[in-house]
Amino acid sequence: MAVVAADGVEPVDVLVVGAGVAGLACARDLAEAGIGVRVLEGSDGVGGRMRTDVRDGFRLDRGFQVFNTSYPQVKRRLELRALRLRPFTPGMLVHTPEGRVRFADPSRGPDRLGGLAGLVPGRLGSARDLAALGVLSGRDMFAPARVLKRGADRTTRTALADAGLSEEFADRVLRPFLSGVFLEDDLETSSRFFHLVWRSMLRGTLCLPADGIGAVPALLADGLPPGTVRLESAVEALTGDGVLLAGGGELRAAAVVVATGPGAAGRLLPELPAVPTRAVTTYYHSAPASPLAEPVLLTDSARRVLNTVVLSEVGPTYAPPGRALVSTSVLGAADTPTEAEVRRVLAELYDTVTRDWEPVGEYRVAEALPAMAPPWPLTRTTRMEGGAGARRYVCGDHRATGSVQGALASGARAAREVLADLEV
Ligand SMILES: Cc1cc2nc3c(=O)[nH]c(=O)nc-3n(C[C@H](O)[C@H](O)[C@H](O)COP(=O)(O)OP(=O)(O)OC[C@H]3O[C@@H](n4cnc5c(N)ncnc54)[C@H](O)[C@@H]3O)c2cc1C
Incomplete structure (x- = not known):
């Protein structure tokens, strides 16, 4: 050579x-x-795209993201202990007009009953929806990866409908969460990618390194x-x-x-x-106290924000002592809401006063992800x-x-x- x-x-x-x-x-x-x-x-x-800035004692990832321990490449090449990973509570909370509802795999999580409560038919979905989701999740979790990779590729919306999930359930529960993963709001991303991501979420733990994603x-x-x-x-x-x-x-x-x-x-x-690519903007706020004492992803059924999380609950190293760090992401990198508008939505989502929250960073990522329209080769x-x-x-x-x-x-x-x- x-x-x-x-x-x-x-x-x-x-x-x-x-x-x-x-x-x-x-x-x-x-x-x-x-x-x-x-x-x-x-x-x-x-x-x-995976860098972390340290500013005034806050760790600000350049756009909120999560780290999944079950990705095959991650398992193969990274010494996970060295990352001092901090887990999220499995599942998520969905803010709905009727209040917050927990959506979680009932077999996991610190609060099994809490998980089950969220899955009681009628709260987030009908018994039929929950059964269809259970079948879909079981297949994604236990089928060999090659089966998922070779499956027909269509939009995630079509795949969810074909799996028997009602449009209402997909829109109310899965869409707010998946739009944060795909960085698009219409569930038009490749279903093959969806099944692989869903599998990794069911099998792994969402977490963040103590020192930030960087x-x-x-x-x-x-x-x-x-x-x-x-x-x-x-x-x-x-x-x-x-x-x-x-x-x-x-x-x-x-x-x-x-x-x-x-x-x-x-x-x-x-x-x-x-x-073509997808864009996202992440706003970081410093709060005098944590508005939600749990490291859990909070989504909005009204889809005003993609997701929000108190990062200092995930890892105390994300904020200096006596402050809480809240991360909130919205779709797009242009014509996004102002920081004050985001803070007003957060007041509702966290059911707290956010007037005294201080903006500590804003990251606009124009080329955050490729737009993976089907058919998308893996x-x-x-x-x-x-x-x-x-x-x-x-x-x-x-x-x-x-x-x-x-x-x-x-x-x-x-x-x-x-x-x-x-x-x-
Ligand atoms: C906000 C956000 C949230 C995300 N959330 C998740 C998530 O939760 N889970 C997940 O798995 N993935 C997530 N991702 C995706 C993941 O971060 C990316 O897929 C991955 O980091 C891409 O890595 P890359 O090496 O392909 O490209 P990049 O990270 O873009 O690296 C390219 C590098 O090339 C350098 N470069 C560019 N031009 C030149 C040049 N002319 N000369 C020299 N250097 C150059 C750049 O500076 C950069 O360092 C997210 C991404 C973003 C932005």
């Missing part, structure tokens, strides 16, 4: 563009196979040989032999893996088909057609599924394909 000088420091075989979890996973698999690899990251830190990519980066990641090294363009850096200078390698988000990937590889080759010179690859969640699992799996696939092509 050809080894060519990269940046005058030491030769590398492969350049990976982007230090999100896909690029980090790819680099790690290549390094473990003995390949010289360098990761070029445009920003000042690793993690991409601890996940930080742990991946820690596993790389020292000096592998070069920060503030944005790639301007791909060249025949490697890449051109935005700051000047050309680096050469036998292979280049573009592991950016879909927008940047399209700019670097114009032949790549465009991928995995795609990372190989790009090319002529002579450096081989080109593309990976990231937009090449698999919009999730940590999808991004890691796509990075792993890129590494496998690079290794096969370079005949290592």
Whole structure:
């Protein structure tokens, strides 16, 4: 295999563009196979969409997200104990005009009776709806993953209707929750993706690292040989032999893996088909006391917000002593409600006075997830057609599924394909 000088420091075989979890996973698999690899990251830190800012003692994830311990890639490559994970209460609370109702798998959770209470027919759904959901959940939980992956792909709305769930139940209970997962409000996302996510939720635990979601990519980066990641090294363009850096200078390698988000990937590889994306905005508020003494996701049946949670209940490290941190997300990154409007809705959802809550951060993520309209392939080759010179690859969640699992799996696939092509 050809080894060519990269940046005058030491030769590398492969350049990976982007230090999100896909690029980090790819680099790690290549390094473990003995390949010289360098990761070029445009920003000042690793993690991409999974970063955490620390501001005035608050940990602010750059857009609220949850970490699922049952994703196969997560189980395979992350030492979970090192993340000091803090669990959410299984299930969720739904704010309805009649008050808050708990929606949970009754076999789990700290309060089994609480879970059951929420599932009493009539409170959130009819006996028929709950039975249909039970059958769907049993299949998603226990069927082999390959069965779910090979199932017909249609919209999640159609799949729920075909499973016997009434439109009212889907709209009132599942839609508020799933819109926070898909970042769209019409349940038009691929049903295959839905079944896999539902399975992972039933099998795993939703949690967050004590140090914030950014601890996940930080742990991946820690596993790389020292000096592998070069920060503030944005790639301007791909060249025949490697890449051109935005700051000047050309680096050469036998292979280049573009592991950016879909927008940047399209700019670097114009032949790549465009991928529409979903946007989200997360508002963070500091409150003098916790408005809900439980680490539980609260959704809104009126769908004014996607979800809200008292993050300092999930992990006390999320807020300085004496303060509570509340995260609230809404769909979209433009024309979103003002912070004051969000606070007014929160007063109703938490049934408390929010006048003295202080805004501590607002994150607008325009390219949060790929829009996974059916039929959505769960995995795609990372190989790009090319002529002579450096081989080109593309990976990231937009090449698999919009999730940590999808991004890691796509990075792993890129590494496998690079290794096969370079005949290592
Ligand atoms: C608000 C939000 C909530 C989410 N919630 C969940 C959730 O609950 N569960 C879940 O599983 N997933 C969730 N996700 C999705 C998950 O975070 C992503 O799928 C995953 O992080 C994508 O990783 P990636 O490596 O593919 O891309 P990215 O994280 O986008 O990484 C790309 C990297 O490339 C860098 N880059 C871009 N252009 C260049 C360039 N020209 N040169 C060099 N570097 C460049 C970027 O700076 C970035 O670091 C959420 C995402 C968001 C934003």
